Amino acid sequence: MDIGGTLVKLVYFEPKDITAEEEQEEVESLKSIRRYLTSHTAYGKTGIRDVHLELSDLILWGRKGNLHFIRFPTHELPAFLLMGRDKHFSSLHTTLCATGGGAFKYEDDFRTMANLQLLKLDELDCLIKGVMYIYSVVSSGPPECYYFEHPTDPERCEQKAYNLEDPYPLLLVNIGSGVSILAVYSKDNYKRVTGTSLGGGTFLGLCCLLTGCSTFEEALAMATEGESTCVDKLVRDIYGGDYERFGLPGWAVASSFGNMICKEKRDSVSKEDLARATLVTITNNIGSITRMCALNENIERVVFVGNFLRVNTLSMKLLSYALDYWSKGQLKALFLRHEGYFGAVGALLELPNPS
């Protein structure tokens, strides 16, 4: 489990090679849990199993099985714990590996509410382990690592597979509620370069306040419909065109939300425009900080992960564009299909050999 500020990410390994003998020995509660998890794709109102990400026929601890990816909002954690109590998780005598801030914040709740002991793990350690593991086990199906070719040309921009065989050095940007930027030099040599509080939580938080929406999906749908150029003040709005002396193109944003200082423009703007402007502002800012870190660390490859990017092609293309344009093609933005689940995967790998 990876318990973040907004979402809990749960990774579940379902052995498929269970012998009849084993099945007989299995406690009832385990069977019931397995049935519950694998037979549903939604849990309660907010829990979701990302079926498209499921990895089948994986070998873990000598067992063959499927890896399932499940998420639910962190504020539903108490409900999850109650369910765990009702389904007698604790009778499994297994360790629950947990990472993310919630592993620390809710440790007591796990014990008192569900009688569960947590094995707490560092989230950045788990993140890197998870990335490397998933990349190494995905061999068929859609490529795990990809990038956008021709990011500055909307006509020709398309998704392409990227070979991450030799990954180091690497800048790993994890965009969750907030953002962490790591420089990874080898399997176990990395440092957190910096972070920013302007992340996915900021996008959603501002969208909720500005548009009255309440979910990430809603916010993203609105952003897709909207137009940010009426909200933002562009270079051409100030200079009539490019600001040549400083090599600033007219289309560049000079001031995010800069047009909103004017009442008439505030009154004429739509919710969709505001959602779009929020997305563009947050995304470009992450791109800008990332680019500076890449320069300071002298790293050319950047991998973006985290749930902010889930179903968010808009931001991925923006990041690809920004990195390519401002670095004059020096930097490459890479993305991973299992974007938000690496922390949880890394935690799972720490599970003491269950056999």
Place this chain on the structure above:
Amino acid sequence: MALSSGADRGSHSMDKSITLPPDEIFRNLENAKRFAIDIGGSLTKLAYYSTVQHKVAKVRSFDHSAKETEGDPLYEISVQEEITARLHFIKFENAYIETCLDFIKDHLVNTETKVIKATGGGAHKFKDLIEKKLKLKVDKEDEMTCLIKGCNFVLKNIPHEAFVYAKHADSEFRFQNTHPDIFPYLLINIGSGVSIVKVEAEDKFERIGGSSIGGGTFWGLGALLTKTKRFDELLQLASKGQHTNVDMLVKDIYGGAYGSLGLTGDLIASSFGKSATTDKEFSKEDMAKSLLHMISNDIGQLACLYAKLHNLTRVYFGGFFIRGHPVTMHTITYSINFFTKGEVQALFLRHEGYLGAIGAFLKGAEEDNPNQYSWGENYAGSSGLMSVSPELNPVQRARSGTFDMLEMDRLERQLVNLPLLQDPTSYIPDTVDLTEDVLAREYWLYCFEEALDGVVKRAIASQKDQPKAVERAEKFRQKYRHKLQTLRHQPFAYGSLTVRSLLDTREHCLNEFNFPDPYSKIKQKENDMALKYYLKVVKSVEELSWEQRQFTLVKGLLAGNVFDWGAKAVSDVLESDPEFGFEQAKLQLQERPWLVDAYNQWIERLKGPPHKCALFFVDNSGIDIILGVFPFIRELLIRGTEVVLASNSGPALNDVTNSELQILTERIAAMDPVIHTALKEDRLALVQNGSSSPCLDLSRLDKVLATVVRERGTDLVIIEGMGRAIHTNYYAMLSCESLKLAVIKNSWLAERLGGKIFSVVFKYEVPSNIREIKS
């Protein structure tokens, strides 16, 4: 500076109902030329160059060879008109542009001016209006170029221009010394967006980056979130809010700190993160605060990343987002501190709002080559830095409808460091920073206020026959009293408040009302009287044994220094008892051991080889210079040491000026063959120090003095008097031997230093590297 009618500040329409007190705002317009204007989003800054005619006191030697009768004064004093250059900068709200242009049109006499340089986002909007009203062609200049030019100019010419902001310290503003070398630096200009500019030399700069998240984002997003329209109101909301209600903190995710990464629990993990996960209503104040933190942190982070990439440590912040707003200065400072772990300090500028106008002006004035001169802030004509913090100063907050001014005088000479400063970058002239030392501040402000009547009286007495002397003196009194009151509330108004700045402000105010030298006649009388005793003193000293002679000379120097009109305790005695003599002064002196007593070391040193050249910063006229300093340096000359006497370029209190000293030296040379020969052989030289202050800033000295010091291989510096050796330079570290001596003629100060009135400071210092060579 009140506006005569109630201007409606709420409306942004042109306000023609105001009338301006002419000589208080657009001063010296009749001679004005080379206009420049910087029109921003809400404020207009006007700049012009003008010449100021003011009176200066000149001294001229009589022709003594013709006849010399008893009772004739030594030299004649005349007051002459002199023309000096001054730069005027005025800042006002855009609403007043039309009124101001009309006013300028009506009062502008000079017709040479054909163009006005313009910069700033609003320049094109008002182009037609300016051209129509002033009949001047508007010539647009690039905004960034002007900004950088302006920034270079203030950093070079205004001591204490830059400051570090500390919200919770005793004094909010910690001023930085002017560094002789201002480059390279990073300027982060936060307007609607952010520009990050690296400046490497006067004309070499580059925009290395920027961000779209800036002041416009705070304002625009803030207006959407809180339905509050004005930028200032948004800041006020922010200053009352709690960001922790809106932001998701590390502890909201972790329950505490994220220890292994050193991230504390209070750190913001996700700005506005709580508004994404909870349905409750958020207060305007809290949202504004969260937004302010988000933007300030983001800018601070980018600034640090750029500073690191380009290896720069001096980072200045400007733009309307900053413009003296304590809330934004605080959040930016906090952010820079956090991201660089204290390695980089956020620096702000006192005249940040004027940079564009100054730069545009300089672009237009290139043929006058203003950069070849040194300029000085005129404390009398400048408004000073205002705190806009609402909680700190509610009165000033309402001041937004008024006018702010900066005036700079062109100095006659270029000012440079004394080459003998051990470390010019860490040199601080002033001994006590009154912005930080509250007790000392209260004492000195009281002291200067108490002394004001006497100064007014003296000013009137010095110009008995001049027109309107009483009226002018009264104006002086009002102005200086007002300055003192301002400083009581805003000690940071002109940089660090010091005894020196209080004295200098007084001199500037006196000059403002044409009292260039209130002590001229007193100095003349005292010089006259002291000269009569010169030979007698020299002769009595010559009769003494070597040991006795050295002590008598030092005592003479100290006794001479008791005669000082700058110190109130002494001016009382002098005024009531003019017979207070040299010998009596000696009796007043503290017996040895003195308060600071390095006399024995000094004598030991004198038993060794003579110094090559001594530089002596002299103090008062009369007994001090004639009966104290001259016999002392006479002995040095006899020992084989060259002597350079450095005196003030312009008058200050009863300090001897360079032109007075020229005459005095001639007269002494006529009596004393030792002085005569030394002058003839150029072993005694007189130089001016470039200053008109009773104190001494060794980082702003006449360039000629620096050359002389270097050429002559100066190895001893003597600084005399309270102003130069106690209020300033007491802790100054020199790279050669130094002697700092003074008599403490102020009981409060004496007590503070652990002594009584008329305590003696005799500080002889040898830098460690020289000490090692000798031993």
